[in-house]
Amino acid sequence: MLEPEDFASGGGERQGNGPETTGRFIVVFDDDVTDPGEVLRTAAGLSDVANSRDFADQAVDPSKTGIADATVFATLGIAVVEADPNQFAALRDAAGTGDRRIQSVSPELVHHALLDTAARTTVAAPRIFQDSTDFTWGLQATQVPTSGFTGLGIKLAVLDTGFDAAHPDFSGRGVTMQSFIAGETAQDGHGHGTHCIGTSSGPKSPAAGPRYGIAFEADILAGKVLSNLGSGTDGGIIAGINWAVANGCAIISMSLGADVPQVHPPYVAAGRRALDLGSLIIAAAGNNADRMNFDYGFVGPPANSPYISAVAALNQQLDMAFFSARSLPVNGGQVDVAGPGWQVYSSWILPTAYRIISGTSMATPHVAGLAVLWAQATGYRGRELWATMAQDGRRLREPSFDVGTGLLQAPQ
Amino acid sequence: MISVSIVVDDSHTAGIVDVAARLRAAGMSVENVLDTVGIITGSVSEQQLGALGRVEGVESVDRDRQVHLPPPEDDVQ
Numbered sequence: 001m002l003e004p005e006d007f008a009s010g011g012g013e014r015q016g017n018g019p020e021t022t023g024r025f026i027v028v029f030d031d032d033v034t035d036p037g038e039v040l041r042t043a044a045g046l047s048d049v050a051n052s053r054d055f056a057d058q059a060v061d062p063s064k065t066g067i068a069d070a071t072v073f074a075t076l077g078i079a080v081v082e083a084d085p086n087q088f089a090a091l092r093d094a095a096g097t098g099d100r101r102i103q104s105v106s107p108e109l110v111h112h113a114l115l116d117t118a119a120r121t122t123v124a125a126p127r128i129f130q131d132s133t134d135f136t137w138g139l140q141a142t143q144v145p146t147s148g149f150t151g152l153g154i155k156l157a158v159l160d161t162g163f164d165a166a167h168p169d170f171s172g173r174g175v176t177m178q179s180f181i182a183g184e185t186a187q188d189g190h191g192h193g194t195h196c197i198g199t200s201s202g203p204k205s206p207a208a209g210p211r212y213g214i215a216f217e218a219d220i221l222a223g224k225v226l227s228n229l230g231s232g233t234d235g236g237i238i239a240g241i242n243w244a245v246a247n248g249c250a251i252i253s254m255s256l257g258a259d260v261p262q263v264h265p266p267y268v269a270a271g272r273r274a275l276d277l278g279s280l281i282i283a284a285a286g287n288n289a290d291r292m293n294f295d296y297g298f299v300g301p302p303a304n305s306p307y308i309s310a311v312a313a314l315n316q317q318l319d320m321a322f323f324s325a326r327s328l329p330v331n332g333g334q335v336d337v338a339g340p341g342w343q344v345y346s347s348w349i350l351p352t353a354y355r356i357i358s359g360t361s362m363a364t365p366h367v368a369g370l371a372v373l374w375a376q377a378t379g380y381r382g383r384e385l386w387a388t389m390a391q392d393g394r395r396l397r398e399p400s401f402d403v404g405t406g407l408l409q410a411p412q
Numbered sequence: 413m414i415s416v417s418i419v420v421d422d423s424h425t426a427g428i429v430d431v432a433a434r435l436r437a438a439g440m441s442v443e444n445v446l447d448t449v450g451i452i453t454g455s456v457s458e459q460q461l462g463a464l465g466r467v468e469g470v471e472s473v474d475r476d477r478q479v480h481l482p483p484p485e486d487d488v489q
Contacts, residue, residue, distance in 0.1 A: 161481070191484045230481030234417050235443065235453040237479070242446035255489075258477045265472040266417040270449040273425075277448070287488055301477070323488055359489035361481075 020110040027070075027091060028103040029077040036072045036079055039101045044083060044090040046070050080108060129316045131345060136212045137316050138199070138340030138366050144214050147410035149373040151215025156201055156372050157244030157252045158365065159237060160193030162186040162224035164349040167194060169206045169213075170220075178243060179224040180236040189228030191349045195357065196255050197222060198347030200365035201372070209354055212346045214369025214410070215376075221249055226256060234266055237302070241270050245279045250375040250385070253368030254283040254308075255361035257300045263332055264301035271307030278381035282368045284360035285310045285335050286325035296402075297325035299333050306332030309386060312403050313341020313363040320402050324360055327401040337393055338403040339363035339370075370408045377411035413441070413455040415476035416464065424469030425450035431469035438463045 029036045037049040050068040052058040058075060065071045070081040083091060088105070095102040129137035135145050163175055165187060175197075177186035188194045201220050202213020223240040226232040237256070244252045252274065258264075271281050281302070289297030303310035312335045313321035321342045327334045341363030348355040374389040375381065393406035418440075420431050425447070432445045432452050439460035444453045453476075456464060464473045482489055 190481065192481050192489055195489075226479070226481060230483070232479050233415060234474070234476040235415055238417055238449065238451050238453060239444050239446060242444075242448045242451070246448040256479045256481070258479050260477065264477065265419055265474055266451055269419040269471070270451060273449045357487055357489050361489045 019107075021107040022110060024108040025081045025083055025088060025091070026106045026108050027079045027081050029079070030101050030103055031077065033077060033101050036074065036077065037070075040070050040072075040079060040081065043094045043099060043102065044087040046081065046083065046087060049079075131210055133210060135210050136345050138344055139211060139214065141318065141340055142214075142366060142370055142408060142410050143412065144370075144410045147373060147412055149377050149411055150204075151201060151218030151369070151372040151376055154215065154218050154251070154372045154375045155221060155247065155249040156215060156218045156368065157221040157223055157240075157247070157249040158193065158197045158200060158368070159223045159225045159240040159244065159252065159254050160196050160256065161190035161226045161228065161230060162188035162193045163197050163220075163222035164188045164194045164347075166350055167347055167353070169198070169203045169347055173203075173220065175220045175222050177222045177224070180239045180243070181224050181227045181232065184224065184227060186222055186224040188224075188349050190226070190230050191352070191355065192226070192230065192255065192361065193222065193224070194349050195344075195346045195355065196253060196361065196365040199344060199362060200253055200369035202347055206347075209345065214366065215372035218369075218372045221247060232256065234264070238266055238270055241274060241281065245274045245277050249279055250381055251368050251371045252279055252281045253365050254281060254302060255359070255364045257284055257286050257303055259286060259288045259300050261298045261300065261328055263304050263330060267302035267305040267308060268332070271302070271305040275307050275382045275386075280371060280382060280386055281308045282364055282371060283308050283310060284364045285312045287323040287359050287361070289323050289325050291320060291322045291324075297323075298328040299325050299335060300328075304328050304330070304333040308332075309336040309367070310334065310404070311336070311360060311364045311367045312338040313358070313360045314338050314396075314403070314407060315342035318396055318398075318407060320398055321358060321360075323358075324363075324402070334404060335402060336404040337367055337390055337408050338396065338398075338406060339366035339408060341366070367408050370410055373410050413457060414461060415455050416440070416453070416461070417474050417476060418452040418454075418464065419471040420450045420452065420469050421471040422450075427469065428452065431467065434467045434469070435464060438467050440464055
């Protein structure tokens, strides 16, 4: 909200360290306003209004608008206004009170070509996250505790070693289970799948310990594509993807991969067609790095498909986990985002019930659960969902070929 | 027999069943016709593998890879 001093500080002078302003104002109209000139006339008595629609190709010529009170940029729903104090007050009051035709009124700022930005690169040191009695460190680092979104109405597929249907934290949850492993039911005999489902979509109030699950009201589809011994093939994994997409899953989480530095065509096609149908696949970048010995690894398939999001693992200081793979320098080989992947507490098959383990496999369901929240919050699917959540990621000091656009955050 | 994944090209995904029939005729044992993602999985002998890439509607033929998780007791998964 603007105060009267804002108007007084206009006039082309820089006030202290404040922004340099012109004395004019920028008015932003509501999306529904069809005639901004009429709003300026009725709200503030501004009569001489130039409109971008009156110029060829809407290229407003400033030499021809100099005497106008206001210039309306019709396509943007924005006007630049030369207002006296009374007119400014009328506009400001309209924006601040009941007149929904005006979204905001702000001083026009003077912009300069950016020549020296060295002084602006200071970044605050990250805090060190730790599990509390209420929340795991990963949920804290991704701002899950303060998000109002739950995953309600969003289908999430986790393609892994299955799920322990007897786990008390998921009683009454109605998890859909399907096995793509010959001779095995979808019941988890390994633990990995139950851990990933816990992180992505575990309960708001677990039977014991801190909350570890993100999208606690998501509809869970547990597809078993890895055996109880933890192994699987492309055939089963692709069958699982097909099942998840056909069942309308907005998000497909895959904490699996092969340690080979080539892109695998079936995952290129499957990822692209899934995106076209509104399903975003999120996969682990891989654990093939050994950073303490200067081996940075590479993103393997399926995460190195250009149409599948690759997830790196961070520790509690938001530094790289030592095993987390670096971007493979081919199209699609990029690490896209990062998630908490070191000492992650989540559900495990009974009787163990809970376990702390590490891996890009654990970072992936963090990102998948957050993506479910974004799908609910925005209604977006596919590429639009991917771009929106990646753009919001918390930028990190680690290089982008290790962490992509940074640590994904929950929508607030 | 070699397990393979066949990507059907975009112009033939609507007729994926026909592509599967041509693959069978070329010697492939078709296991799954995955019409949502436009991929056919199955197996073929080493001798007949090369012929699959020449079937109308086939974009790529790839040998299946295996993925392995570490044993459950490992700390890094």
